[in-house]
Amino acid sequence: MSPFNLAAINFVWLPILPLVVITVAAMVVLLAGVRVDDGESEGLGLLTLASLAVAFVFTLGILGQYGVAFAGAISIDSFSAFFDLVILIAAMFTVMMSLDYAAENRIPGAEYYSLLLFSVLGMMLMAAAGDLIVIFLGLETMSITVYVLAGIMRRNAKSNEAAIKYFLLGAFSTGFLLYGIALVYGATGTIKLGPIHDALASGAMGSNPLLLLGIGMMLIGFGFKVAAVPFHMWAPDVYEGAPTPVTAFMAVGVKLAAFAAFIRVFMVGFVSVGAQWQTVLWVVAALTMTGGNLIAVVQTNIKRMLAYSAIAHAGYLLLGMAAGVRSGPAILYYLLGYAFTNLGAFSVVIALERRGEVGNQISDFRGLAARQPLLAGAMAIFLLSLAGVPPLAGFVGKFYIFSEALHQGYVGLVIIAVLNSVISAYYYFYVLVAMYMQEGGVEVERLSARPALVAAIGLAALATILIGVYPQPYIASAANAFYSASGAAGVRSAALEP
Amino acid sequence: MNGGLLTALIFLPLIGALFILMQSEERAIWNSAFIFSLLPLALSFYVLAQFNPHVAEYQLAEQYDWIPAFGITYHIGIDGISLFLVLLTTILITLSLLYSGGGDIEKRPREFCFFMLVLETGLLGALLSVDLFLFYIFWEVMLIPMYFLIGIWGHGRKIYAAVKFVLFTMVGSLLMLVAILYLVHQAHVHFNRTSFDLPLLYQVPLTVTESRWLFAAFALAFAIKVPMWPVHTWLPDAHTNAPTAGSVILAGVMLKMGTYGFLRFAIPLFPTVAVEAIPLFMALAIIGIIYGALVAMVQPDLKRLIAYSSVSHLGFVMLGIFALNPEGIDGAIYQMLNHGVSTGGLFLLVGMLYMRRHTREISEFGGLWKRVPVYAAIFMVVMLSSIGLPGLNGFVGEFLIMLGAFLRIRLAAVFAVLGVILGALYMLWTYERVMFGPITRAVNETIRDLTGREIAVMVPVIALMLLMGLFPRPLISRIEPSVTAMLARVNVAQARLEHERQPNRLAALLPARHTPNREPEMAAAAR
């Protein structure tokens, strides 16, 4: 036995070690970047990548530990670890996409990469939060940095516009979320998730107007972050205007974090009043899927199309949430597959993109298969996965969510989702049409000069296939993650909270 | 020692596909593609040799855990229903590749071979899957290569056709997915076990309403694939615009997936509903037969004409299936094979013509016999097979189907024979316009007859037509045990239905049986 009570210390600090690493890394990058020219930021990017990797390793280290830290502010469970890992992966992919992109577009590297890291910090906090304040702060940390990231190409009018739109609506939405937190606080007397869960589980709370309105307002707030219809209007514009790596980061990282918090609050915290919010989510999910897919059909800009596609996918995820707690693992699994697929798709978009937004139109993909068969092949895999074609990750995810939803009797919603999948196939396949069956399009710059991007695309494609073909371990860990949060909420409040 | 035989059969083409991706020289691509299609062909004949004709159950089965979380296993097997469809697939893929290497495919041969072989994996997988999830995966997997085949190497409105093909199919198959999930859920409710294994799912007790809806979902998916009237309109576009090999596989094998689906899934899973639905499906099948033939008759485009003739022929198959007696179903399965051979052959022939003249308009031809006697003779035989001339394969199937239909609903067979008449009418008329008469277009004067390679492609087709026409017994005797086993379920359901309708008469007719009426119990359980 060590003379020091190492166990206790470890227990307090180890869980937030990844967070600490990220924070420190952000500052280091910032300082290191002071004298780096904007066009030569690759070094900073690699530093960022390394620190993310370190955080990834540390996060792996805390996998399997359970409990709470900092008086319940931080939850230590597989749920947070799962999301942290996926968020870190998303961040690493984003960095890999950014390496050349940032340099080419003369994005200020120090700020860019440190903001990215700060953003990751916020996301990880959201995933690991144990109370509503940390969720709120994490969300703000993430959002504020992403506002900036969206507008970091300062000379680019679209980038500016994306930033201001996102910022205004984000702040607007913050008001609603906070209002919801206030009301829930009023109804339950606490802002810690564990006690909230217990308070609600004891019953007699189901018709408290404060609680109900609070749930409603929080739904609105989270609905904005996950881009659910009708709170989605920002997404297409922001996705289009933001630098593409940031778009990817938003489409994946922000969505992951938002869902992490959303799930933890609703499917864990508010689980016992599920009847009070599942109906709303039913409608929102249906609207989100349908709206996203319908508008995506008529898009000509690939980033905008992917934005609507992301909205539609949020709809499928919300369908899972609407179907209740059993779908939790399915949502997590879906998010995993979704992350890789979307990251891959955006990587390909970046590969085609050049200054002046050449390569952002779907028509720019024409004839890609003839010129760059591998790139087109990878894109095909991502698109097929997004469309839910087996045996790719996207299919198994949909399958899982629909299956669980059906098991809980949500036949109508699943049929809506399925018909939406058909619509979505139309526009995903339209890109395939452009790539494989048409002529023209833009030339792609030498891929060999961009090894990081190629690696990102390759890894994403590999993961998309692997997660789909042999989903068992991922399903298992998703289930484990979800139930660790879901189960821990009850256990923790009994054991740890005064 | 059969371990892995079917797995090898399914995945050999996939390995070949990946291998081809690494080739760059065109000749090497074609050669390796051909060799990699020969391997499964050989293997499928080995499977045929290993097949025990007296067993109704799945043979050479393999089952491994795949996704235990969902109760999904990698469960494959072969039985009489799928046996010859597997052979048909391997044969047609080989012939298509042999044919396509002869100049039909002018661009991107590597991708073409890749997609053809992936398609083969999808087709074989769908035929051999016993697990519904596995089946669904292969079912969708075969969609994608075909989409590319049509879209990249097609002609005319190829993109429209490809997208239409995918969307039509997806509407059906996704609703089927919902039905599968629901069914599995019910299995979970009743057996407390999540499983996609078909034999288990056969036993799931369902309420009448449930099974009707589920059947409808399955039936829609398969009906689109078949395609039955009125969800057939993707077919003419897909066929017409696809490259020759695509049309061959599409008509030869892929459409059979729909009818196969009825036999393997829709009917045995929901036998009661199937029996109830006999009049509806027979009516649709007959509409398809007559409608397809009449519309085929007035098509100006050769491939479009053949496409509509497929609607007509597949109508026969559906008629046989929904006769729900061994004659009808044997005939239907046989007709599936026939249609694969004869329509596949027709598409190959039209492809050869297209390669020479770059048009498929019937009015562009005329008097070809004089210039291309060999071609004309082969065309004649294939056409006769298609219109069901006795002695060739088509007749055996049509006869059994109509006999089965007659035994079920007499009027149905009366209408079906109209299809036989019309079939002769439009096929012969087409032949007449293409081959007979004087040569009206100067370009046709210089058209050249078949090359050795093309003859090599067609000889096996002709041989199959003769063999299957004269010696159907070895095939049907292998098909039949599985059909009988499937029909046993239907018969029980039918007896139950009759029992409900006319309790007194049935009690008098039948000896005491132990098939208790489970509907009330189920209703109680549902409550």
Place this chain on the structure above:
Amino acid sequence: MPPFLYIFLGALAVVSALGVIIQRNPIHSLLALIATLMTVAILFIGEDAVVVGFLQIIVYAGAIMVLFLFVIWLLNLQVETGPTGHLALKFFGSLAAALLATELFFILAPPHLQVKFTHEPVGYGSLASLAGKLFTDYLVAFEVTSVLLLAAVVGSVALARRLPGTDDPRAARKAAS
């Protein structure tokens, strides 16, 4: 807090809040906002949130609003002239906001509202109690705020800093040649 004070402050807050959105001149809007913040701060104090109330005045009204003012000056913003923009949007927007207020009213109406009422402990709202909470239960949150502020600073610098050669394309071209 006596009821009349509440009524007075409430009315003041509402009126000044309306002022924010009605004034044509951004400066006037800003002044109205500061008035609202002040009024709300007094309400905070009336609700025994003394420290927070003062923080509101010092930090919020004092510091943040000055930032706004700076920006208004920097951008040299003028009075909005005439009814511009989308009138229908303004009309329906106001209507919807009013509807929202109405709905909230009904939900928060007295017969529904139930809070687990607890008497305030001794020292409620004091600096000590606030600090105690901040550095125990909310330690992580507190630390995060610091990071958040840092990130915000980095962000605003990233957006607003003027770098020769990169911001101005002409300068960049000159530097390159």
Place this chain on the structure above:
Amino acid sequence: MTVEFPALALILLFPAFGVVFNLFLGPRYGRGAVNVVGPGVMFAAFGVATWAFLTLLAMPPGSALSVHLWGWIEAGRFHSELGLRLDALSGVMVMIVTGVGALIHLYSVGYMAHDEDFARFFTYMNLFAFSMLILILANNLLMMFVGWEGVGLCSYLLIAFWYTNPQYAYNGRKAFVVNRIGDAGFLLGMFTIVATLGAHGVWTLDFVELRNHAALLGGAAATAAGFLLFIGATGKSAQIPLYVWLPDAMVGPTPVSALIHAATMVTAGVYMIARLGFIYTMAPSALDLVATIGAVTAVFAATIAIVQPDIKKVLAYSTISQLGYMFLGVGSGAYASGIFHLMTHAFFKGLLFLCAGSVIHALGGEQDMTKMGGLRRKLPITFWTMFIATLAIAAVPPFSGYFSKDLILEAAYDSGHSWLWFFGVITAGLTSFYMFRLIFMTFFGESRVDSDQEHHLHESPAVMTIPLIVLAILATVGGWINLPNGLLWGDAFVRFLAPAVGAFKPIIEASPTSLSLVASIASALGIALAYLFYLRLPGIPMLLAWRLQDLYNLLLNKYYIDQLYNLIVTRPLFWVSNNVLNRAIDSFAIDGAADGAGLAVQTSGQLARRAETGNVQNYAFVYLLGALGIVAYYLFLVMH
């Protein structure tokens, strides 16, 4: 007694070998080889057939030779095999087909001597013989159907033999399709039998089995089956209403007309009904229908034949008419009489066609009788043989036609169909009229042949005339094997066939002599009239045609039946297919609905995207609306 006789298969194998040889090697080895192999295989088959027939003759009555090849369609409960059976009925048929067939093949060598496509021709001819022999030798109804359709195919191929003429190709298709209509009835008839007997556990179409279990069929099913099968027969044997293809079939080479459209294939319907006599006997109404259709067709076709100018058309309508006779015979229940007439008809009608072919050959393809005349001297052998055949068909004793026609008329009368008998008599008169008209117009009177053809005129070579002579002998003596009852070996043929087809049971016993007398008078009248019109007073036909213009046109245009079918069947069918089914339903309604769904998605997408105005305040407004909705929901929850 049934004996396994494997050599029966040889009868099929010889023509089959001919097919394969001519198809693959014929073009390579050239005319000489084909000319040997084509007819050679038929003579070989004839030899085997003779051997088999003699074997059968040596066996007790009711015996049969058989060979079982292999199980064919065996599915579910139904089973049928490929197997051959030679009994008295099929024995007679095989003899006719191989014998007459061999002669006509031989004749073809000469007839096709100048055609490039001789190999293809003999391929088809051998294939036809092969199919016809399957039809005849089949031991079950299903296999018979194989031959049934096979001969239809060969008929199609041979009618369209000179395919470069679009009209010929059309006629070939017409023949096939019309036959298919009949075949549809045949199929349904088979199904009726299988389904009915199947209910009693008999799942086969084997003739012997059927015969043994015929009683299980019951009257209704037998009637239905008989009726449906007869539809098949009307198609194949060109009876009303499906006769329309046969006159058009005359565009094929003349040996084809002789073999297929006169001697063998078209008689398949008669053979089928005789073969299934045991079913028809149970279905009197079906049998009545057969007799009625036969008699009506006989008169009907004969009336058309009297005005046709085309020598082959006359013979074609004559064939239809004679086939009507045969149906009248079998429809009266006297199956043997039908078969007897079938046989004699094969001799004399085959001969008539071959002679016509010889004439046409000599005239370089001319078929119009108004451009012939006076050929008697130029083509002596042709003339004499044709004259004999005409005497036979005109039922002049002692030529073969006399005996067979008499037998049929007698049966018709005896079976109670006195009206049909009357029809038969009328037909007899018409027959002799138009046949002698043909002879007179072709061989007598002034030559109307084109002058440049005139000096090419020559008698056909020996390879063509020898078959003519052989057939002429047969047409003369062929009827003697069944002399009237009580005369020498009277009724030998009928008695020989009786075990196979059953004996005729008359209802009325009329005096055969007086009946025969009436028919003979009618024939004589016909001959006299023809003599009057076409040799004595050639102006009369013109006058009549002018006076009775409407009637003449009606007959000349074959009662406008082709046009009628065109108007009520073919054209509406195409119109509906093209405009209603293809355009309105398929392209517009169904495809329109599918495309419309896609368009609806596109349009709603276009509409929905209008909400994305780009103005952030609009976004906030939409956001607010959503929030309002959700808050309203919770307000609703609170209120309740």
Place this chain on the structure above:
Amino acid sequence: MIPLTYMMSLSAVIFAIGVAGVIIRRNILVMFMSIELMLNAVNLAFIAIGSRLGSMDGQVIVFFVMTVAAAEAAVGLGIIISIFRNRETVHADDLTLMRW
């Protein structure tokens, strides 16, 4: 003590005014000010609820909200400046480069 309903109602009204401001004012700065109004309304709700619950959590949250507001202000104003530099406008309805 003032009844909670009153405080909450006041907060609701200010919140709605803020919401209205965001939608009807096209000047981005004023929109941002309206958002600050919303945040204040929420703060008021936190304080009022907290004092009735007798829990300090409400006040702590308000503290954090203020911090966040400051951070938002910094970033938001930065974005506004950057926009103004590029486009010479602070009107929301001028920023419709991306739409549909």
